[in-house]
Amino acid sequence: MACMNEEGQWIVLMGLLVAVGIFFLALIINQSALVGQTTAEGVLEFPKNDIRDLREAIFDYVDRFGNANNPSSQAVRQDIIAISLERKNAVVDFDVESPQNISGRLLYPVTIHYNNGVTKYDERVYY
Amino acid sequence: MVNDRGQLYTMEGVAAGVIMLLTAYIVVSTTSVYTAGDTHIPDMQLEQLGSDVLAMMDTPDTNGAESQLVGFVRNGTGIGRGGDLRDAFLNTCRMRAGDPDNSLHAQVFLSYRRADGSVNTTELSSPSDPGFTGRENAVRVTRWVQLPTTRPAGMPTDMPNDRPKAVLVEVLLWRA
Numbered sequence: 001m002a003c004m005n006e007e008g009q010w011i012v013l014m015g016l017l018v019a020v021g022i023f024f025l026a027l028i029i030n031q032s033a034l035v036g037q038t039t040a041e042g043v044l045e046f047p048k049n050d051i052r053d054l055r056e057a058i059f060d061y062v063d064r065f066g067n068a069n070n071p072s073s074q075a076v077r078q079d080i081i082a083i084s085l086e087r088k089n090a091v092v093d094f095d096v097e098s099p100q101n102i103s104g105r106l107l108y109p110v111t112i113h114y115n116n117g118v119t120k121y122d123e124r125v126y127y
Numbered sequence: 128m129v130n131d132r133g134q135l136y137t138m139e140g141v142a143a144g145v146i147m148l149l150t151a152y153i154v155v156s157t158t159s160v161y162t163a164g165d166t167h168i169p170d171m172q173l174e175q176l177g178s179d180v181l182a183m184m185d186t187p188d189t190n191g192a193e194s195q196l197v198g199f200v201r202n203g204t205g206i207g208r209g210g211d212l213r214d215a216f217l218n219t220c221r222m223r224a225g226d227p228d229n230s231l232h233a234q235v236f237l238s239y240r241r242a243d244g245s246v247n248t249t250e251l252s253s254p255s256d257p258g259f260t261g262r263e264n265a266v267r268v269t270r271w272v273q274l275p276t277t278r279p280a281g282m283p284t285d286m287p288n289d290r291p292k293a294v295l296v297e298v299l300l301w302r303a
Contacts, residue, residue, distance in 0.1 A: 041167050088295075
């Protein structure tokens, strides 16, 4: 190519620039397959449904036992704590206190703690 | 000393350099095959679908009534007593327009605490696809269920029979 004819070098140079540009566009298209991976992994990692389900299980517990402290309620509480640790890799604890008068209704103050090493959740709710 | 002769030699050199870099990049990148399954996007969608279906099945028709999920765990029939639960779960997952999604499969497990404090997990149903290879991207969705004092018939005999219980229904969900 060199020495044959040195006319039109700008045209050749522009061709080279366009080729490099197309290469970078192809790289971007290639990377687009990865878009959403971090998002999806973040959603998988965040135990939204686990925490919601744990709250419902604890509210079912309060429905049945209130703030009673007897062998049955202790057993169900230990079930939730032990199975959470064994199957969900989550350290869980909860306490139900004696009912308080909240806006004319008697509600149990419930304290919930949840920690699976990645996500920590603490709540105090009147149920 | 500086003139503008021989510019094409320079450009040829630059072009050759770019081509060599490209070749090296392509050779290195062919050693790893990155597929859409590695991005966990379908896993995330499958886990959300399964959680939603379990939440729906755990919602009673009327306030204070027994939910469908608790009913299946207490009075389950079918293979391993959880066959009905598995089939109802899969039918609900497929309840949408278009593709019947017959590639969706599930198996139901149940975790409970024994009298000695250890946690046991038992199969409540067989897998709906016994021919799974172990390469499927499976997700696990769970739901708490509270059972009464009396142990439901057919449950493992080391499940406590003298106290109320909280047990964990676990559904393994995958496409094949």
